[in-house]
Amino acid sequence: MSMTTQDFWQTEPHHHEEGASTNIGFWVYLMSDCLMFAVLFATFGVLHGNYAAGPGPKDLFDLELVAVNTAMLLLSSITYGFAMLAMAQDNRAGTLRWLGITLVFGLCFLGIELYEFRHMIHEGAGPQRSAFLSAFFTLVGTHGLHVTFGSIWLVTLMVQVSKHGLIAANRRRLMCLSLFWHFLDVIWIGVFTLVYLLGMI
Amino acid sequence: MSAHTHHEDNHDHGSYRSYITGFLLSVVLTAIPFGLVMAGGFESRLLTVGVVVGCAIVQVLVHMVYFLHMNSRAEEGWTLLSTLFTVIIVVIMIAGSLWVMYHLNTNMMPQMNHDLLPEQLR
Incomplete structure (x- = not known):
């Protein structure tokens, strides 16, 4: 019955395979990022009616443009999924092709968003105009910044994969970016619902 | 650490079918709220808000299951x-x-x- 200390406590440091905990670690990062977005959503929720006699959502937003933008991000999500399926089949050329298509959709999304921002600022509805617009630009801009960094990461991984192939490290990195990319699409669901659609009702 | 022995197989990459299912569900769940708001919404503002927010919550769950491959x-x-x-x-x-x-x-x-x-x- 007696259990020696040796048996009970693990005296040897146990070894993890390299990258074995990357997935859960990256997931925890995404959850903390989610908390940051929650703060921005809460700020927007509190300030969404403070127009300071300036323009409101109905004067500014073009739902058709937002719908196109949403389609871009959704399409980029599924093309990234196809890249992961190609990776699972050890198809390097297919992975690179789908990653390239994902990048194009991601850049289209950013282009449309920048066009929208430029249009709004040009009309005098910049972030300084009212608390509503400050909260809007912070929330939507932070999401756009995430997509920007995601796109840079995507290009980096395309270079890595074309140079070194689908090695274990690259698979791990592609898996992390996959989580990041789909996570941004989830945040965008919150943005188009709470900011654009509820603002236009 | 048996779960990590076959590291490559540990992560669920999903299948072609699951991605297409998730994509089609997302398209429907995006089209409903956009169509509703663009058409002017229901008589009751509260009902419109409820449908739009409801679609968003369901779509987040769809993304988590079909794209992020979440499971217990x-x-x-x-x-x-x-x-x-x-x-x-x-x-x-x-x-x-x-x-x-x-x-x-x-x-x-x-x-x-x-x-x-x-x-x-x-």
Whole structure:
């Protein structure tokens, strides 16, 4: 019955395979990022009616443009999924092709968003105009910044994969970016619902 | 550490069918709220808001299952557990902020307290 200390406590440091905990670690990062977005959503929720006699959502937003933008991000999500399926089949050329298509959709999304921002600022509805617009630009801009960094990461991984192939490290990195990319699409669901659609009702 | 022995097989990459299913569900769940708001919404504003927010919640779940491949088995349940923890914090933070700031706005506007001010300051 007696259990020696040796048996009970693990005296040897146990070894993890390299990258074995990357997935859960990256997931925890995404959850903390989610908390940051929650703060921005809460700020927007509190300030969404403070127009300071300036323009409101109905004067500014073009739902058709937002719908196109949403389609871009959704399409980029599924093309990234196809890249992961190609990776699972050890198809390097297919992975690179789908990653390239994902990048194009991601850049289209950013282009449309920048066009929208430029249009709004040009009309005098910049972030300084009212608390509503400050909260809007912070929330939507932070999401756009995430997509920007995601796109840079995507290009980096395309270079890595074309140079070194689908090695274990690259698979791990592609898996992390996959989580990041789909996570941004989830945040965008919150943005188009709470900011654009509820603002236009 | 048996779960990590076959590291490549540990992560669920999903299948072609699951991605297409998730994509089609997302398209429908995006089209409904956009179509509804663009068409002017229902008579009752509350009903429109309810449908739009409801579609968003369902779509988030669809994305988590079909694109992020979440399930109770991944990483021995830690993925699901950390997500549930995050959801609880997010709900407390957003609902709490809105609640507190709403009451702050309605109860502490300067003009609301005019009756309480001394006569000469009115």
